[in-house]
Amino acid sequence: MKIAVGFDTSNYTTSCAFFDGERGVNSGRLLDVRPGELGLRQSDALFSHVRRLPEIVDALPVEGEIIAVGASETPRETEGSYMPCFLAGVAQARALSHFLKVPYFGFSHQQGHIAAAAWSAGRPELMERDHLAWHLSGGTTELLLVRPYGTAVRCEIVGGTKDVSAGQLIDRTGQLLGLPFPSGRELDRLSGEAKERLSYLPKKDGCSFSLSGVEHKMKEMKEAGAPDAETAYFALCSVIRAVHQATAEAKRLYGDLPVLYSGGVASNSLLRSMTPEGIFAEPKYSTDNAMGTAILTWRAVNANG
Numbered sequence: 001m002k003i004a005v006g007f008d009t010s011n012y013t014t015s016c017a018f019f020d021g022e023r024g025v026n027s028g029r030l031l032d033v034r035p036g037e038l039g040l041r042q043s044d045a046l047f048s049h050v051r052r053l054p055e056i057v058d059a060l061p062v063e064g065e066i067i068a069v070g071a072s073e074t075p076r077e078t079e080g081s082y083m084p085c086f087l088a089g090v091a092q093a094r095a096l097s098h099f100l101k102v103p104y105f106g107f108s109h110q111q112g113h114i115a116a117a118a119w120s121a122g123r124p125e126l127m128e129r130d131h132l133a134w135h136l137s138g139g140t141t142e143l144l145l146v147r148p149y150g151t152a153v154r155c156e157i158v159g160g161t162k163d164v165s166a167g168q169l170i171d172r173t174g175q176l177l178g179l180p181f182p183s184g185r186e187l188d189r190l191s192g193e194a195k196e197r198l199s200y201l202p203k204k205d206g207c208s209f210s211l212s213g214v215e216h217k218m219k220e221m222k223e224a225g226a227p228d229a230e231t232a233y234f235a236l237c238s239v240i241r242a243v244h245q246a247t248a249e250a251k252r253l254y255g256d257l258p259v260l261y262s263g264g265v266a267s268n269s270l271l272r273s274m275t276p277e278g279i280f281a282e283p284k285y286s287t288d289n290a291m292g293t294a295i296l297t298w299r300a301v302n303a304n305g
Helices: 042-058 086-100 109-120 124-128 166-176 184-191 212-223 228-254 269-274 283-287 290-303
Strands: 002-009 013-019 024-030 065-074 104-108 131-136 141-149 152-161 259-262
Touching: 002 042, 002 086, 002 109, 002 290, 013 042, 013 290, 024 042, 024 283, 024 290, 042 086, 065 086, 065 109, 065 290, 086 104, 104 109, 104 290, 109 124, 109 131, 109 141, 109 152, 109 259, 109 283, 109 290, 124 141, 131 152, 131 228, 141 228, 152 228, 152 290, 166 184, 166 212, 166 228, 184 228, 184 269, 212 228, 228 269
Parallel strands: 002 065, 065 104, 131 259
Antiparallel strands: 002 013, 013 024, 131 141, 141 152
16 A cells, blocks of 8 residues: 655644545644643744654554655745744654655645545545635634645635634633633533523624624623623634625625635534535544645645656
8 A cells, every 4th residue: 555644743733644545544632732821832832743743653553655755834835934833744754755765745734724624524626626715723714715736726815814813712712711722622512501692793894804802792791790601602603603704705706616614613513513505624634734734745746656
């Protein structure tokens, strides 16, 4: 069996995966964040990735001949896009490529998310056609117009948040409610217990919106003594309504294209239940990008013979 290996060392997850053209296996783990904090400095994240990579690789049951190695090199495939934490995965991938004498391919974290989401949703053909995609994560809330580009895709930002990202709002809500970081999973669970289900529709500007107003109103709810479950639901549902409104505007502008949801926030059960027409990655591939990198590496090496 021939396989392609992918590495991704993003802001919060160390991950490695392999793909054989049909089947994929991934290994990943969130970075450790001290209680009460909402993330890591890039220097601390880079150190954590370097320390964590050996155990992630050891946990991957790789069987077969490695024919190519890839890594996420940047957050996006645009000039000037850079984050030091990706250097850990790139260094590991380039070293492996050199010693095995196999090709190395670099991609963006965002391209990996799109590839992983399309594959795990059972819609790999999306990589060959124009579509809309949401990248919803801890630091990114972007609505993308995605077009095929060689063996990968090219993403154009056409909407999203102008200030606070969906993931930031979720984690700030979680911090206010005393939940662990990252707070997505616990906030999702808590929101399901809400009895009074309130929300707020942020003002839009084309396909863009601001979530700072949602954060302000969420804090007011908490200070007024609202139950934690209702505060959690308010934050999540308000984000979802903003996403839906921006999606509708994008479809008006660009046509009735399929809409793919990727990134850690896309694993949220409330978002999925309220968006029956959306195309969602399996939850474990919403957060993990190494699988997407492995898929793109496989596509690249096979296209090159």
